[in-house]
Amino acid sequence: MFLRNNRFVRQIFSSFLDLAPILVVVLVFQIAVIQQPIPDVLNLIVGSLFVVLGLTFFMLGLEQSLFPIGESMAYAFAKKGSLFWLLFFSFCLGFGTTVAEPALIAVASEAANIAGKGNIIENTTEAKDSYAFALRLTVAVSVGFAILIGVLRIIRGWPLHYLIISGYCIVIVMTPFAPAQIIGVAYDSGGVATSTITVPLVTALGVGLASSIKGRNPMTDGFGLISFASLSPIIFVLAFGIVS
Amino acid sequence: MIDWLIHFSEDLLKTCRDVAPITAIIIGFQVLVIRKPILHPMKTLLGFVNVLIGITFFMDGLKMALFPLGELMSTQLTAPEFLGIPPDTTVADWRNYFWVYLFAGSIGFATTLAEPSLLAVAVKAEEISGGAIRAWGLRIAVSLGVSFGISLGAFRIVNGTELYFFIIGAYIIVIIQTILTPKLIVGLAYDSGGVTTSTVTVPLVTALGIGLATTVPGRNPLLDGFGLIAFASLFAVIAVLTYAQLAEWRNKKRNSSNQSPSK
Numbered sequence: 062m063f064l065r066n067n068r069f070v071r072q073i074f075s076s077f078l079d080l081a082p083i084l085v086v087v088l089v090f091q092i093a094v095i096q097q098p099i100p101d102v103l104n105l106i107v108g109s110l111f112v113v114l115g116l117t118f119f120m121l122g123l124e125q126s127l128f129p130i131g132e133s134m135a136y137a138f139a140k141k142g143s144l145f146w147l148l149f150f151s152f153c154l155g156f157g158t159t160v161a162e163p164a165l166i167a168v169a170s171e172a173a174n175i176a177g178k179g180n181i182i183e184n185t186t187e188a189k190d191s192y193a194f195a196l197r198l199t200v201a202v203s204v205g206f207a208i209l210i211g212v213l214r215i216i217r218g219w220p221l222h223y224l225i226i227s228g229y230c231i232v233i234v235m236t237p238f239a240p241a242q243i244i245g246v247a248y249d250s251g252g253v254a255t256s257t258i259t260v261p262l263v264t265a266l267g268v269g270l271a272s273s274i275k276g277r278n279p280m281t282d283g284f285g286l287i288s289f290a291s292l293s294p295i296i297f298v299l300a301f302g303i304v305s
Numbered sequence: 306m307i308d309w310l311i312h313f314s315e316d317l318l319k320t321c322r323d324v325a326p327i328t329a330i331i332i333g334f335q336v337l338v339i340r341k342p343i344l345h346p347m348k349t350l351l352g353f354v355n356v357l358i359g360i361t362f363f364m365d366g367l368k369m370a371l372f373p374l375g376e377l378m379s380t381q382l383t384a385p386e387f388l389g390i391p392p393d394t395t396v397a398d399w400r401n402y403f404w405v406y407l408f409a410g411s412i413g414f415a416t417t418l419a420e421p422s423l424l425a426v427a428v429k430a431e432e433i434s435g436g437a438i439r440a441w442g443l444r445i446a447v448s449l450g451v452s453f454g455i456s457l458g459a460f461r462i463v464n465g466t467e468l469y470f471f472i473i474g475a476y477i478i479v480i481i482q483t484i485l486t487p488k489l490i491v492g493l494a495y496d497s498g499g500v501t502t503s504t505v506t507v508p509l510v511t512a513l514g515i516g517l518a519t520t521v522p523g524r525n526p527l528l529d530g531f532g533l534i535a536f537a538s539l540f541a542v543i544a545v546l547t548y549a550q551l552a553e554w555r556n557k558k559r560n561s562s563n564q565s566p567s568k
Contacts, residue, residue, distance in 0.1 A: 104370070115364070116504070118355045122357075125349065125351060127352070127353075156326065164502075164504045252502040286496075
C-alpha cells in the first residue's frame with residue numbers, strides 16, 4: 062500500500078518504463094542475433110541505473126517546482142496580461158525551457174564532438190563547448206520565436222496549416238545554401254528541442270490561451286505550438302550554419 | 306570515490322548553468338510582473354534541487370550507458386565478420402544490412418509505443434474525433450510510422466543518399482495529406498511529430514546514427530550521422546494523418562452502408 066502511493070517509487074517505476082523498451086530490444090538482439098559477449102557490462106548497468114535515477118529526480122523536481130509555477134503563470138498571462146507581456150512571456154518560456162532540455166544538451170555536445178573530429182571547428186574542449194553552446198542558444202531562440210508566433214496565431218486565429226506549409230517551403234529553399242555538415246543536425250534539432258520540459262509548459266500556455274479567448278476551442282486551437290517549436294529550430298539552425 | 310565526487314560536483318555546476326535561464330525567467334516574471342509571493346517556497350526550492358540532481362545523474366548515465374549502447378549496437382551489427390563480407394570492403398551494399406534496419410525499426414516501435422506523451426495525445430485525439438479515432442489504434446499507427454521512419458533513416462545512412470531528397474519527399478506527402486485530412490485533426494498531427502521523440506530515445510537514436518555512419522564503409526559521420534530523429538518526427542506526422550484519413554473513410558463507408566437499405 063505504502064509502495065503504491067509513494068510518489069518517488071511511482072516515478073522510479075515510470076522512469077524505468079521509459080528505458081525498458083530500449084533494454085528489451087537490445088537484449089533480444091544481443092541474445093538472438095549478435096550472440097557475442099557485451100564489453101563493459103558493469104558500466105552499462107550502472108549508467109542505466111543513473112539514467113533511471115536521474116529521470117526520477119528530474120521529473121519529481123519539475124512537478125514540485127517548474128510545472129506548477131509555469132502553468133499558473135501561463136494561465137495568468139493568457140487570461141489577462143497585455144499582448145506585449147503575453148508575447149514577451151511566450152518568448153521567454155520557449156527560450157528558457159529549451160536551454161535546459163537534457164536531450165538537447167546531449168545532442169548538441171555530440172554534434173560538437175563530431176564537428177571537432179571532422180575539423181570543422183578546432184578539436185579542443187573549449188572550441189567544442191562554445192560550438193555546442195552556440196547551437197543550443199540558436200535552438201532556444203528559435204523555440205522562443207516559435208512560441209511567440211504560435212501564440213499570435215492562436216489570438217489572431219490564423220490557420221495552422223498555411224503557416225506550417227510555408228515553414229516547409231522555407232526549409233526546402235534554405236537547405237541547398239547551408240553547409241552539408243549542418244543539414245542533418247538542423248533537421249534533427251526540431252524533434253530534439255521539444256521533450257520533457259518544453260512540451261507540458263507550452264501545452265499549458267496553449268490550452269490556457271485557447272480557453273480564455275472567445276470563439277476558440279481549447280481542444281483544437283490549443284494545438285500547434287509544439288509543431289511550430291519543432292519546425293522553427295530547423296530554419297534557425299540552417300541559418301546558423303549559413304552564417305557561421 | 307573522491308575523483309567521482311569532484312567529477313559529480315563539476316557536472317552539477319554545469320547543470321546549474323543550464324537551468325539558470327529558466328529559473329531567472331520564472332523568478333523574474335514572478336517578482337516583477339505578477340508580484341505575488343510563490344505559494345510554497347520550500348517545496349519549490351526542493352524541487353529545483355531535485356531538477357539539478359536529476360539532470361546531472363541523467364547526463365552521466367547517458368555517457369555511461371545510452372551513448373555506448375547505441376555505438377556498440379551499430380558496431381556489432383555492421384562488423385564485417387557478423388555480415389559475412391570481406392573486411393576490406395570499401396563500398397557498402399545496402400542489402401547486407403538487413404539486421405540494422407530491423408534493429409532501428411524495433412527501437413522506434415518499442416520506444417514510441419511506451420511513450421507517455423503519445424498516450425496523452427492519443428486520448429485527446431479520440432475525444433476530438435468523437436470516437437472515430439481510437440487511442441490504441443492511433444498509438445500503434447504512430448509506432449509503426451516511427452519504426453518505418455527510423456528504418457528508412459538507417460537505410461539512408463547505409464546507402465548514402467542525401468537526406469535532403471527524403472525530407473522533401475516526406476514534406477510533399479505531409480502537404481498533400483494536410484489538404485485531404487479533416488482540419489480538426491491537422492494541428493494534433495503536426496504536434497505529435499515533436500511529442501514522440503522522448504528524452505531517453507533521442508540520445509540512443511543519435512548514437513546509433515553516428516555509430517552507423519562511422520562503421521559503414523564509405524560513410525562520414527559528419528555528413529551522414531544525423532537525420533534519424535528527423536525521420537522519426539516526420540513519419541509520426543504522416544502516420545497520424547494517414548490514420549485520421551482511414552478512420553474518416555471507414556466511418557463514411559459504414560454510414561453509407563447503414564443508409565443504403567432504406568433507399
